[in-house]
Amino acid sequence: MKRKLISTLLCVTMAACMMTACTGKGEKQDNAANEKTSAAESTNGTETNTPEEVTGEKQILKVAALEGGYGGEMWEEIAKAFEEIHPEVKVELTVDKKIEDVISPAMKAGDYPDVVHCATGREAGLTETLTKEKGLLALTDVMDMRIPGEEQIVKDKILPGFLDTLGTNPYNDGVTYYAPMFYSPCGLFYNAGLLKEKGWSVPATWDEMWELGDKAKAEGISLFTYPTPGYFDAFLFAALESSGGVELFNKAMTYEDGIWETPEATAVFELIGKLADYTEPTTVANANNDNFTKNQQLILDNKAIFCPNGTWLPGEMADAPKSDGFEWGFTAVPAVAADAKPSSYTFFEQMWIPAEAKNQEMAKEFAAFMYSDKAAGIFANANAVQPIKGVSDSLNAENQLYYTIYDGDAAVAVMGGFAATTPVEGVSMTDSLFNKVNSVMSGDVTVEEWQSGVEATSDLLREAME
């Protein structure tokens, strides 16, 4: 009997402990919420992460943005600027370097942000997944909207060409799903100081390129290096354009049958095969997430001349040791076909609205606001350049070097990427086309094997296109 009493007592104590633990936590949370509320009220709405019940009749707009190379502060300024013209709206901002990891658990539970700024081509593949799953809202009407606080229509302000690509119309059906955001020309970076010192000129054709490669080899300098095979997207796309024109590029992006085996595409594959002979021999060993900066360092150390990259490279390598007289140089990818112009791929980030977003109208308003002078000014201050007419004029001299690459018809701009398909298990262009470059460079795979692998992948993806 006594034993039973003790055991009952123990049970009750344990249960009581559990109860108090639970309620304790609950109260704590309530308190925290209350504190936040008062903080938000006292600062008159500058707090961005306000619980819903606080704002009363204020509409909450959930914005999720990637904290990329341009930093996260600009988004806070944007949120504030948007709240100024829409006092009835409270912008709830989530900014993170790995934004996918932060927002996707809630998304899986059905709680979607209203607007997301997150580009394609990232490892977590959030944008692609939603595209493939038909989880995006069409933005064609946003492009026809009047920019909040201005007279102009959105699409009239966007640079020509940006709305006609697979980078904004992923299904190739003329419907815009991604709003084009910060853009950056990609091309070949080099040490202008080195070329000046040696008296070498920047090659305008691939023949001149090989000539320079032989000259440099004699001095123990390699012609070429690359950070990781992923950087071959911009390089390959530019080369495809200058080999077979925009037609070849678009057909390749939409997986047309046999397109990768045409003579024009073959020329591009062979070009990269030949480039393998001129590539710095240790490049493959460092072409991974941990060590890619060592490959970029080869340019700074005068061990290699050219490296395909985007305009973020000088910022990324700002603190790295540089050889004497180092000076950044930037050029488009020389033309593959004899009569074509050099070309440069334009990388741009995207903003989109999930189809499941609750405040779709306000989200569209926010997307349109991105193209206002006010917003563009805030972004430009952080060196984030939008495809808006006249924005690149306000850049500093160093940045202008990159954005003037297309000026005077010197180079052709290439935009877009592979068309969205329903997911094909175990098959991706990233593996077949880009990652294979490492094997081509190290001689594990021949150019012909690489090419036929890409065509096979293209066949599979074409079937998955709708």
Added chain:
Amino acid sequence: MKHSKGRGAFIAVCVLPAVILFVIFMLIPTVNVFQMSLYKWGGYSNNKEFVGLRNFMILFQDDKFYRAFQNSILLIVLVTIFTLTFALIFAAVLSREKIKGQNFFRIAFYIPNILSVVVISAIFSAIYDPGNGLLNSILAIFRGKDASPILWLGDQKIVIYSLIIAMIWQAIGYYMVMYLASMSGIPESLYESANLEGAGKIRQFFEITLPLIWTNIRITLTFFIISSINMSFLLVKAMTNGGPDGATEVFLSYMYGQAYTNSSYGYGMAIGVVVFLFSFGLSALVNLATRRETLEF
């Protein structure tokens, strides 16, 4: 009768929290993985399409999966053999022999285990650096300065072994401590009498030490399988990301790539199911194969 009923209730109440947690955090997710492997689903939308065993059929024709499978098995086998051998030798030496700085060695061997994977990958990236890395610099003494550098992380035939070395280096300390603990429990008298009988050190190790810590070794074999699968993912993610061109792709890195980057969540879960069954089966097999009569002292 009444007494035992009360006792049963008490036990039930005591284990209930653990059971609830186990069900919520282990059982349900596992069942979910099995269930989702039967769907074609990107991970977000509501349009899940039931495809039955199609994901598995694709999986068994997927060359990249077989490559990841091979790499994982190679990793499990080599890491287990080498780590087990080294950890046993070090543990035996440190527990049986009187050597100077014994405690220092115990700590030195254990340190790699408390380092995070990112730090380990940074250390080994520096060691494997083709230009001025530790390994190539030492080898240059023998190979001559002008020999072309060995690409430890670039050569597709070598790179998986480079990862294996890093994993062994990382794991030895942990298992050494486990073996040390059970070795120190063996009564000294057994070794004394063996000495009197004229058994040498090596004989003592195989006839006394090994049989008496056998239970411990069996448990660690299961650990080896599980931790090799998990650790290899972390190391691959930090160091090579499966590259160059899939040469270091392992089970979980391939699963991650398919489930997220390639938007095939259902397919990723099918890989998860295969990994689950494989590690379960292998552990059971190892357990069965190493069953011996338990010796006690």
